[in-house]
Amino acid sequence: MKxxxxxxxxxxxxxxxxxxxxxxxxxxxxxxxxxDRAQMPPMVEQVERRTGKLPEKWLVDGxxxxxxxIDHVEARATHxxxxxxxxxxxxxxxxxxxxxxxxxxxxxxxxxxTEQAKQTYRLRAAVAxxxxxxxxxxxxxxxxxxxxxxxxxxxxxxxxxxxxxxRVEALRQAA
Numbered sequence: 001m002k003x004x005x006x007x008x009x010x011x012x013x014x015x016x017x018x019x020x021x022x023x024x025x026x027x028x029x030x031x032x033x034x035x036d037r038a039q040m041p042p043m044v045e046q047v048e049r050r051t052g053k054l055p056e057k058w059l060v061d062g063x064x065x066x067x068x069x070i071d072h073v074e075a076r077a078t079h080x081x082x083x084x085x086x087x088x089x090x091x092x093x094x095x096x097x098x099x100x101x102x103x104x105x106x107x108x109x110x111x112x113x114t115e116q117a118k119q120t121y122r123l124r125a126a127v128a129x130x131x132x133x134x135x136x137x138x139x140x141x142x143x144x145x146x147x148x149x150x151x152x153x154x155x156x157x158x159x160x161x162x163x164x165x166x167r168v169e170a171l172r173q174a175a
Contacts, residue, residue, distance in 0.1 A: 002034045012144065012152045015039050016135075016160065017047050020059065020127045024167055025160040026051055030153040036063035040080075041072040054078055059124040067105045074104035081121045084112045135159055 001011040013034070017027030027047045031039065040060060048054045058078050065082035073080050084094045095113035097106040111117045135141040139159050144152055 001032050010147060012149065013039075014141070014152070014156050015043055016128075016131060016156075017043050018127050018131050020057075020123055022167070022171065023127060023131060024164050025131065028153070028156050028160045030149050030156055032149065036061075037066040037069060040064045040066075040069040044073050044076065044078060057081060057120065059121060059127070061124065061128070067100060067102075070108050071102050071104045074108060079111065080108055081112070081117055081124070082108075083121070084109055131163065135163060139163065 001013070002008055003011065011032070013031045013036070015027070015029040015031070015036070016025050018024065019026050027043050027050065029039065029043055029046065033039070040058070044055065044058060054076060055078050058073055059081045062083045062085065065080075065085070070080045070082065087094050095109045097109065101109065112121070132141075139162060141159060144155055146152055146155055
């Protein structure tokens with residue numbers, strides 16, 4: 001995989017989808033793509049297969065927010081909450097419909113302009129980042145002891161299972 005320093009090294013891009021309410025991991029994927037731009041549609045489909053329902057809202061970081069991915073997910077009646085990229089030139093409203101926007105991506109831009117959408121998006125860090133931090137700090141996600149996507153996926157699934165079992169116990173004790 002190409003790294004930030006321009007070099008290439010063995011690496012994997014692990015994707016976890018987390019339910020915002022329970023903080024359970026509901027989707028796991030492993031790629032060797034250096035970008036997340038194409039990962040949103042397959043993860044939404046995986047979550048639908050695993051849970052039996054299509055998510056109403058999908059909170060993602062800016063790395064997932066390609067117009068094609070947003071259009072694909074919005075076409076399935078899931079509202080995407082992702083930051084709108086800053087314009088390259090000054091004086092351009094990032095929330096205004098662009099020439100390349102479809103009706104769905106234009107609706108996403110309009111939604112993200114609202115205070116309610118910005119509040120909803122703020123939940124993402126508390127959900128996704130805490131799960132990732134837990135996996136790194138306490139579950140050994142820093143370095144993977146295996147090579148090859150199938151083996152890395154098996155490790156990612158074991159990490160998700162461990163996280164979910166501990167989370168279910170914490171939810172049970174809190175009830």
